Amino acid sequence: MKSNMFARLGWGFAAAAALLAGCGGGGQEGLAQTSSAVLQVDGWVQPVSADQGVSNVKSRSMLASPPVPSLVSLGALAEAKATPAGGGIGPRQVGVARDVAATRAAPQTLQQFRWTPTSSGGQVAAISFSAEGAYGLRLGVVARKLPPGAVMRVYSQADAASVFQIAGHEVMQRIERNAQAGDTSIDGQTWWSPDLGSHEVTLELELPAGVAPDAVDISVPRVSHIFENLSIPTEGELTAKINESASCQLDASCYEAYANQRNAVARMIFTSGGGTYVCTGTLLNDAQSSGTPYFLTANHCISTQTEASSLQTDWFYRAPTCNSRTLSSATTKRLNGAVLLYATDVTDTALLKLNDTPPAGAFFAGWDASTQATGASVVGLHHPRGDLLKVSIGALNSLTSCTATSGTQFQCVGSSGNFYRVNWSQGTTEGGSSGSALFKGGTQVIGTLYGGSASCTSISSPEFYGRFDVAYNTALKNWLSSGQPQTPSSGVRVPVYRFFNGTTGAHFFTTSAAERDNTIVNFPVFNYEGIAFYAQAALQSGNSAVYRFYGLTGGAHFYTINPAERDSVQRSNPDFQLEGIAWYAMPSAAGGGIPVYRFYRLSKGVHFYTTSPSERDFIQASMPDYRYEGVAYYAWANQ
Known part of the structure; x- marks a missing residue:
């Protein structure tokens, strides 16, 4: 057959497959292999009762008054912004990198901070960044050292x-995840703040008591200047913003037959190399309907962990x-990456796998792992040009x-190979549609959008x-197909x-969502720092x-996997009350887990735990009051 050339607007593809987790090395993939049981999985709706985790968005009324920020102002965008061509397929670029001289390195950034004391004995400071004409700014925070208990606010x-x-701990976790995936470059060391839809963004940093500012190593050498309006439009902006994609696009809200499937689709905003892009992705169910937020998109949208860490998604x-x-x-x-x-x-x-829980009502889409006729x-359900959800209807050609x-x-x-050729009878796709799912008959996922030449x-x-x-x-079955539903006994x-107690410097851990939420509401001295690990x-x-103990006098918890230590504490330290088994972990590294490092704070008589090598090293280098006691036990980095 005569070959055809088609434009794909966006990035080039990686030359080789990258298998990043879970099932060993990559390698060249061929056509679909015959499997003993081809799976077809139906979808299901995220229930209202699903634990939504802890929102990172807080009311300032629940926090201390904001500090007076120093000001860093960038002028209008000097270079011509990248203009996505109409009708193209690929990540739609909506933001460009801009250098920030005033905060290009840690010394300059620390000079910008004007520290003021907090009621808990710590310090807080802020920097306001603004760019003339920007619809939004993502701050590229390069974090090399953040002390335990540090908190960033945007x-x-x-x-x-x-x-x-x-929490600074969460920021460092994401940067470490980038490094573990092989990216130790400046991009891998960068945490991108969420886009707030404003030309001005303030970065606030709070340090706990006993930590000097010069122990911090962060900088903001770049921002991503958003030149398209991605925020939820105001009433006055609706006519200009809504339905700005091509005229032949079909409003997905007109097609009730796909009411469930459209709730599986999210608009993606992510940053790579300082540029910000828009694509489309789809929430997937797995064989056991576990509720794990698997999310399918295109490799030419997100192909690295660093890009995945920057992801934010817009649902419904x-x-x-x-x-x-x-x-x-x-x-x-949802703002916390993947x-x-x-x-x-x-x-x-x-x-x-999204780091956030999808909202109630989101649909975990079903899929069909057989070759289609x-x-x-x-x-197709997608967000062309980042617009409201659209639908395209057609047939699989070959x-x-x-x-x-x-x-x-x-x-x-x-007429053979790893792709489907599709022809539309209604609607089309555009830049920003990339990565969107193809549904057979509008029901189950059978493909992801690569590119093409269709237009109005x-x-x-x-x-x-x-x-x-x-x-x-080739690979997805390692996550999506897994026998029976999991239960605690399986x-x-x-x-x-x-949680981190800024007063005592001790940690509190729990596997209970109810206890987590109660602590957040009723014990403000404990700062929630996210998921530490899995057990x-x-x-x-x-x-x-x-085993979990509670110190009646100091109000701090202590955890041990050692039965001999448990018995010794019960015999010799009546102030510590045994509260029972907290969770189960591994006493050695034989099970492939990650070490949980344990410190003892001499001045307070409390313990501190971390799975982060960088946090461990920071404490050993900068906080002599904490005595390193070694590896407490081994847990897991993921579910």
Whole structure:
């Protein structure tokens, strides 16, 4: 068959498959392999009762008054912004990197901070960044050293009542995850703040008592200047902002047959190399309907852990009723990135696990891991140009083989291969649609959008989707197919939530969401720092119980996996009350876990625990009051 060339607007693809977690090395992928039982999985709806975790968005009324910030102002964007071509396929660029001389390194950044004391004995300071003409700013915070108990906050001075708050511990966890995936560059060391939809963003840093500012090593050498309006539009902006994609696009809210599937689709905003981009992704169910937030998109959207760490998602970003030209009030954001599980250019597939719980009502889409017959009716649900959710309707024409020929071009030939050729009868796709799922008959996922040449003036021109069955049989089955539903008796891992007491310097851990929420509401001295690690909910072969004690006098908790230490504490320290088994972990590294390091604070008589090597090293180098006691036990980095 004669080959054709098609534009793919966006990045070039990686030359090789990258298997990043869970199932060993990568390697060249071929066509779908015959499996003993081809799975078809139906979808299900996220219930209202699902634990939504702890929101990073706080009310300033619950926090101390904001410090007076120093000001760092950037002028208007000097260079011509990248203008995405209409009708193209690929990550739609919506932001560019800008250097910030005033905070390019840690010494300059610390000079900008004006420290003031806090009521808990610590210090707090802030820097306000602004860029003329920006619709939003993402701050590229390079974090090399953040002390235990540090807290970062991000907000706009125009809306200081709403604050995004993240523990320094969580920031360092994400940077370490980037490094573990192989990125130790400046990009890998960068935490990107969420886009707040404002030309001004304030970065606030609070340090706990006993920590000097010169122990901190952070800088903001870059910001990502958002030149397109990605925020939820105001009433006056609706006409200009809503439905700015091509005129032949079909409003997904007009098609009730796909009511569930459209709730599986999210608009993606992510940053790479300082540029910010828009794509589309889809929430996937797994064989046991576990509720794990697996998220499918294109490799040419997100192919590295560093990019995945920067991800924020917009859910229910659509019109509330058919062709209403308004935005649904149900629209909601998730801001905490993802873990990249698998990425390959062979089918242009990327599978992520979101760090946030999807909102109630989100749909975990079903999928079909069998090869589809030509002529099958198919539906695409996507966010062209980052617009409200649209639908495209057509048929699967044939199989084909696609290869990248340059950064913006690819070639598809033949009638066999790892991609589907699709022709639309209604609607089309555009830049920003990339990574969106192809649904057979509008029900189950069978592919992800790679590229094509369809447009409003050429709707029937072909589009190409990476085959889900090929990606599934090669790797995705390692996550999406796993026998029976997990129960506590089958060894399910549960998150262990971490709190830091800034007064005592001690940690409190719990696996109970109810206890977590009660602590946040009623014990403000404890600062919530997110998920520390994962542990087993029940005893399994090779695991042991971790016991939890409470110090009646000091009000601090103590944890041990050692039965002899447990017995010694009960005999010799009546002030410590045994509260029972907290969770189950491994006494040695034989099970492939991560070490939990233990420190003892001499002046307070309390313990401190961390799984972070950088946090361990920081304490040993900068905080002599903490005596290192070694590895307490071994837990897990993920579920």
